[in-house]
Amino acid sequence: MTNKTNVKDNNSPPDPDFIPEMGNVDSADVLEGKRVLPVNSFGYKLIGLIAFFWSFFQLYVVLLPVNDVFVRSIHLAFALVLTFFMYPMFRTKRTMSSIPLWNYALAIVAAVTSLYIFIFYDALNARSGAWLPIDVWAAIVGIILLLMASRRALGPALAIIAIIFLGYVKFGQLMPDMISHQGASINKMMGQMFLTTEGIFGVPLGVSASYVFLFVLFGALLERAGAGKYFIDLAYAALGRYDGGPAKASVAASGMMGIISGSSIANTVTTGTFTIPLMKRLGFPGHKAASVEVAASTNGQLMPPIMGAAAFIIAEFLGMDYAGVIMAAAIPAFVSYIALFYIVHLEAKKLGIKGEAKDRLPKVWSVFVSGLHFLLPVFYLMYTLVVLRMSPQRAAFNGIMVLMAIMIVQPFIKSLYAKQGLNPIHNVQTAISDIGAGMINGAKNMVPIAVATGVAGIVVGSVTITGIGLILADVIEVLSGGYIFAVLALTAVVSLVLGMGLPTTANYIVMASLTAPVILGLSGDLGYLVPAIAAHLFVFYFGILADDTPPVGMAAYAAAGIAKSDPIKTGLQGFAYDIRTAILPFMFFFNSKLLLIEGVDPSNPKDPSGWQWISNPLEIVLIFATAVLGMLAFSSATQRWIRVKTNWLEVVLLIIVTVFLMVPNLVQGWLHLPHEYVSYAIGISLYAVIYWWQIQRQNKQSLGNKLAA
Template identity: 70%
Template structure:
């Protein structure tokens, strides 16, 4: 047991270092004062976020301190240019830029009353501080997130200013520098708006909970449990990768972190089993990016969706549940098909740990997750309070688990054993803050885009453009939106991509759908753009998760990304399905006069109906996966592929097919779909039987 715990600690530390490297963070000597400076600031940030839950504080003040901490860590953790020297030490100029950025963020806090008193009549100092802070924020974003998001923010601000000089189709009266700075910096319409507010109020606590759970050893436990359960089956390590990534997705808001945590273990095992390097990496990429679909965190987007739409947070995660689980079950099936095609068997059961033994060894990691879900869904606590209570529960477990292990092993219970749990809590709080830096910076910069949309009303212009391009066809509207989300998402983190698309195109989808006679709940449009933003994480040439997995597998990142996208193409049809069939989101009906009002939506609560929706959707996704992979129980013919593709609409959009084919009932659509699926299976079985008889 002692050796196992030592290996767990080694795994955690290796994963943390690899994540830092792949995300472009500095790797400082752990004994240096610069390393400890970052540790102290990160710990103070986590402590502050816990403090403001206990002591109610003005939300604007919380946002300013939240951004101040993020900016200070961004300049300390991420280099301007990645050279050997700047990756191992913090150059002197960062000790100038960091404090200046912090001063800019805290200027709102220090002058809050005065700014409210002169609202709209900004002083020269206000504008100068705004310009400087926006500049430093964009520099921090370039370091942490790459060029894409800062460039998009600059384009939107340029559009705000140069409106009169734009082509007639997108021209507007323009805005002065003072007005732009006021909108973006001095009010809560831009940088300090809703996205940053959600990051400060909810997202940080959930990310901190995940970091504590990971530091306690949950990541290694999830991998071990998945491997013990699934390792013996065909393609076992790949199936274990999918399961472990799904479990990690519950607590992780980053596809890269998810890839690194599970991929360092599962990718070598898949290669050893016989998976080609690029396919082993692609399986991990597909599983890890889909981890952001998994409630309750959903890559931090769940909280922002709830805030934008005025929904209860629990309603968002309930609506997202069926598509997320259907997507994961379909990925399991794809891995199974790949293993069958390659003739790969599972691991020798005698070499695997007993699943129940592994499960018992880490059940204390599962209890806090169920506690969190219970307080959210059953007790209906606010996300902030539920996460706070879960963090307290997790800290208690971290303090207790080391002495318990020592007692069970018969080791001496000295002070170091008791203090090690507190050390783990400290590391978890530091890791939580470090993990939050890209999210906080992304939400702040995305606020600039949101502020620009509000300032200029560009959404109305885009609606006209997309309506013209689509020719009045709703599928074309959705297709154009999907392409834009994919393209933007190649360079944006998922959360920022969702915020940008939710501000620009989600309202357009709602408006044009209504004009074309489709009355849909607002959450369908928002989840639509969210899904395609996630798919961008493995879309070449910029898919960062694909680069992370390829680095572990030593495979070609472009080839890995293409293969990962091929696996994830099943996910691309889900948004189209739940757009036309809202029952996949557990919504039975929407008020035609006010589809944006959640209180008027009719939610599905019948367990039997929910089970039917899930199983039929899974069958449709399995059929689509078999059609794209060219395999059921043997290689498919062209006719069989056509029949499999025909199954998909009968299962995923029965409301549409029952109308198209005049079936009169959605249940008849399911029956037709199952008959077609069964026909393909019987055809394949008969061919195998003939081959066997021939032999």
């Protein structure tokens, strides 16, 4: 890529083509605005050293458990120090020869304030509520530095939201009557936010320190071992020959990358640099090639087991088994990806785009076999989570140990395969280097997540102090007029708007604290008994969709930079592809069977122990198959194509098919059908009729073309 000077202001999207001259850098790092230092500089080495010790600490506390508050305090201290070292104050000044001295001062003060609750833990417990002036000042300085770090690492949106909530906590008595409260003193506010586990050091940061770090580290090590390239090569070898093959490979590769990555930008840059040029070469317009990659990479955060780190927080918020979260999320995630495959197929058909020549593609089997060792730690991790029911923390740790063992053996196997001899010293050095680099990259990748969960704790603490959840319920109830569809639509819009400026994890925490309880409360009042996870996944899905929603969808900017296309046009097209993902939350909200939950305890739908999980394999297959058919029908309706262009009658009928197949319980009630299976039968029959019409019209068009020729 051509080097150029980046002269954009701090709030504009970074230029994907801006690649500094100082050493090798990751394109995702450039897009995320990280400081770029010479690889031999003191600052560069210091960042690597701190990042390595952060990863080492997180592994250490799994083997020798430590007080949760201590872990959270040290976790945030590491994150803040790395933030001030890695992220410049202004993104226009990212390339520099060293870290400015005043950043060292900020990092030291941030570390001290973060460790305050660790250092004075016993004393703070003894005087709980009767805080000393030094306690309050430590909290004030700590919160200010956390907000500064958030602005650097994540942009201004989350910091602004936290400041608004802090202002609301302090000056609630000055608000309009509908949203007013008695207000809180500085002492009470600082104690809640910083000196207890009800705010910054609460559940979100605890999940980040306990579970999320280990899974992100697992992904970074897997990527360093070569799994990212393996997934891309495998998808390309398997799907490249079919119509629109590179686009389908993009979808598959992004789905597999979603297993090891919680970032839509990282997904976009990793797979997009390979797939977007291929799609363009075969005939996809630039903005559509970029949009396919955006849709695929954004949806990567839906894929279990990591789900953009939100799966762990969902489990913690709901007090449920982590394996239950990924089981509930599985069918919607796979249905969404299958539908995206189909959309890509329809686009290829419309544009007349064929696949790559078979002789230009690597052999699928040889590619598959070459990376089987990458799948071993992934399957082992899933086995320990789902079958052995280990804690996520222990399962991730065991998976990391297996992966490290593979990384140690891998250089020796490669040497033997290349007939270069064992060369033990070189191979051991390679293994150690790769493991060390993976640990450093894992810690660097965790910085924005740790900072985001810390700041999101301010929102959670504000909700607890002010009771704004009940106030918001009244506001939404008034605006919605008591209609459940309006309640969901309002929540979806709020999630999208917030998500435009927030990372997915922070967006989920904010919406789960504010609106998920509102959805559950109002739906119960309106006679809809839904499991709590349906509401939580609802806001999670719409937060994810914001990554490709203009004007702030950063994944769209990343893909547009690779494709040399208009980012706004790319974002709009990507969102059009993701409409299928937008309707899924409405479907599983009204049909919890899509989450493999058959019923809930009417007295307490929030309690996972009262949920009736579907265990019949045949019923699970039926639910999955009909959901796939329903989503394919909806995709055809939005793309206006099956075998030929659909007319408006077919579009309407396809939407009806979607409803019959995806929410048969509602159809059964509306039409007084004897069983949900009747709804399935009607939907499948209607879909078959539409498909038959399409075949007839295609045959007529083919005959007409032959006669014309």
